[in-house]
Amino acid sequence: MSRRGRKASLPDGPHHRPVVLAEGGLRVCHRDKRGVVRNYDFGVLPVAPALQRSLAATFAARCAPGGGWDSADTGFNTWVLVRAFAKFVSEQENPPGDIDEITVALWSAWRLSRPMTNTGYRQVKALANFLLRDERLPQPVRDAMAKRMTKWQAQEKAYQPQEFTEIRVTARRMFRAALLRIRENTAHLDAWRAGAFESGRRDWLVGEALDSLARTGHVPRYAQASGKMVVVNRYRVALGGAKPEMTWQRLYLSRMEVTSLAVLLVTEQGLNATTVAELPVPRATPDSGESSGFPIYRLELEKRRRGGGRHFETRNLTDFGADSPGRLITEALEATAHARAFANAVGSGPDRLLVWHERNASNGRVDPETPRVGPFAFGLAKSAGTHWAIEVGLAGSPLRRTRKTVNVLHRREPGQNSQDTHDRVYVMNEPQAQEAAVPVIADGATAALEAARRTMFRAQLTDIPEAGEQQTATTGCTDYENSHFTPPGAGCGASFLLCTACPNARVHPGHHARLAYLHRALESLRTAMDPGLWEADWSDAHARLEDLKGRLGTALWQARLAEATAEDREVVDHLLNGHYDL
Numbered sequence: 001m002s003r004r005g006r007k008a009s010l011p012d013g014p015h016h017r018p019v020v021l022a023e024g025g026l027r028v029c030h031r032d033k034r035g036v037v038r039n040y041d042f043g044v045l046p047v048a049p050a051l052q053r054s055l056a057a058t059f060a061a062r063c064a065p066g067g068g069w070d071s072a073d074t075g076f077n078t079w080v081l082v083r084a085f086a087k088f089v090s091e092q093e094n095p096p097g098d099i100d101e102i103t104v105a106l107w108s109a110w111r112l113s114r115p116m117t118n119t120g121y122r123q124v125k126a127l128a129n130f131l132l133r134d135e136r137l138p139q140p141v142r143d144a145m146a147k148r149m150t151k152w153q154a155q156e157k158a159y160q161p162q163e164f165t166e167i168r169v170t171a172r173r174m175f176r177a178a179l180l181r182i183r184e185n186t187a188h189l190d191a192w193r194a195g196a197f198e199s200g201r202r203d204w205l206v207g208e209a210l211d212s213l214a215r216t217g218h219v220p221r222y223a224q225a226s227g228k229m230v231v232v233n234r235y236r237v238a239l240g241g242a243k244p245e246m247t248w249q250r251l252y253l254s255r256m257e258v259t260s261l262a263v264l265l266v267t268e269q270g271l272n273a274t275t276v277a278e279l280p281v282p283r284a285t286p287d288s289g290e291s292s293g294f295p296i297y298r299l300e301l302e303k304r305r306r307g308g309g310r311h312f313e314t315r316n317l318t319d320f321g322a323d324s325p326g327r328l329i330t331e332a333l334e335a336t337a338h339a340r341a342f343a344n345a346v347g348s349g350p351d352r353l354l355v356w357h358e359r360n361a362s363n364g365r366v367d368p369e370t371p372r373v374g375p376f377a378f379g380l381a382k383s384a385g386t387h388w389a390i391e392v393g394l395a396g397s398p399l400r401r402t403r404k405t406v407n408v409l410h411r412r413e414p415g416q417n418s419q420d421t422h423d424r425v426y427v428m429n430e431p432q433a434q435e436a437a438v439p440v441i442a443d444g445a446t447a448a449l450e451a452a453r454r455t456m457f458r459a460q461l462t463d464i465p466e467a468g469e470q471q472t473a474t475t476g477c478t479d480y481e482n483s484h485f486t487p488p489g490a491g492c493g494a495s496f497l498l499c500t501a502c503p504n505a506r507v508h509p510g511h512h513a514r515l516a517y518l519h520r521a522l523e524s525l526r527t528a529m530d531p532g533l534w535e536a537d538w539s540d541a542h543a544r545l546e547d548l549k550g551r552l553g554t555a556l557w558q559a560r561l562a563e564a565t566a567e568d569r570e571v572v573d574h575l576l577n578g579h580y581d582l
């Protein structure tokens with residue numbers, strides 16, 4: 001309702017997500033808030049029809065607006081888990097006919113069938129949360145699901161420095177080669193459009209092929225009788241062949257090359273792989289280039305797992321030359337410029353930095369859920385990291401381990417995580433971080449020990465003077481020749497204030513009054529001089545006397561202070577004025 005009392009007009013298109021359950025309650029359509037659509041057929045699950053409908057109804061409720069599944073990936077991951085559970089159920093001797101026939105024994109067997117890893121832990125918890133939404137689930141099963149499980153910590157370790165460098169160099173080499181190739185062919189295309197080549201000659205044919213490639217995503221080609229698309233012969237000859245590196249790779253990144261770019265983004269920023277895959281095209285800030293002449297890019301990062309209100313984060317990266325934080329963004333924009341221009345011309349491309357040309361866009365797609373426009377795919381395919389690792393000879397996808405390496409060992413700060421998660425999940429279980437912490441802990445312990453030695457009263461308390469004890473301005477000394485503060489054999493040359501920190505010193509009741517007066521004199525100095533100077537010159541001596549006061553008790557300390565003689569006060573005054581210093 002407007003302020004004038006008129007009803008607001010409804011949008012032209014549908015203003016809510018469509019009904020998600022159809023065809024006898026077995027087919028579910030999930031459209032998330034980003035417009036990604038996925039369809040699921042529960043009729044293919046190898047369980048009883050009643051259980052199929054129950055699972056579909058629970059699934060549809062989660063997919064519906066307000067159901068909690070705002071991401072299509074969440075629904076897909078649960079579908080994979082439900083499908084695995086259905087297969088497990090079908091293999092039992094007496095499979096349940098519906099949700100209310102699931103037993104504690106069946107659930108316990110499913111739980112034991114999961115791997116003893118963090119993945120298995122997540123599978124059990126996720127399926128339990130899904131099934132608990134059906135009110136017909138028996139209470140004994142609910143109690144079994146509520147039992148505490150041991151959460152397995154990930155064994156993933158950061159790369160060693162040499163491994164990390166090799167990964168970064170490999171990714172840089174692969175992406176750099178692609179960038180130079182695209183840059184060279186872009187210059188050729190610009191020259192052709194400017195009329196720099198004579199019509200009909202090879203350079204001109206290459207330029208015409210590149211123009212077609214930029215406009216349509218393909219060099220000129222035709223369909224054979226079998227339906228196979230073939231490059232026109234004169235362009236094939238001019239280009240040097242019909243392989244991808246001779247045709248569409250002249251202006252576009254391949255799947256492996258865009259994965260190399262993703263690896264570089266992770267090595268520089270420590271980002272999550274999903275965040276990199278969904279990274280919008282960075283825009284330069286409005287005032288960049290006017291004063292400094294350097295582009296400043298704003299990265300808009302999203303990590304949905306952080307929870308409501310904390311999904312989004314921005315980082316500003318400046319390109320001020322080679323090895324600067326923003327140089328990779330400049331190169332990424334250059335390498336993907338033609339693909340993004342094609343998508344913008346079509347008008348249906350998602351706003352993502354990573355875009356690549358498919359090798360066989362019309363054939364079976366390995367990852368059908370990846371957003372596509374014509375022959376182009378946006379973001380990262382789910383198996384991109386694994387395929388890239390195989391290509392370069394790694395044991396597994398480098399994206400997660402690289403992220404941990406960067407945030408734990410290089411940036412040394414949270415990367416889209418809270419400080420608690422960063423410390424608990426990433427740092428504390430990382431061997432390299434533990435090894436690096438050893439000397440730091442040792443230095444801290446040593447510093448703490450030295451501080452304790454400086455501030456703890458270390459002289460021995462006695463009732464009477466010992467035989468051969470020599471009196472000093474503050475205590476008695478039992479071994480003047482072997483000092484703890486000066487080289488042996490030359491006698492002790494330390495200040496009398498350090499006597500309270502020396503194991504050779506002895507303090508009996510005859511010393512209490514003088515030490516109590518010294519303690520009060522030091523406190524008087526604190527109020528009369530600069531705090532920094534007092535801390536440097538007198539704080540350690542004062543702390544040791546505070547320790548002694550605590551051992552003797554406040555009442556006895558005050559009584560001894562009242563017994564201080566004129567001689568005690570004179571000795572303390574000489575001590576504080578430096579009259580006893582050598």
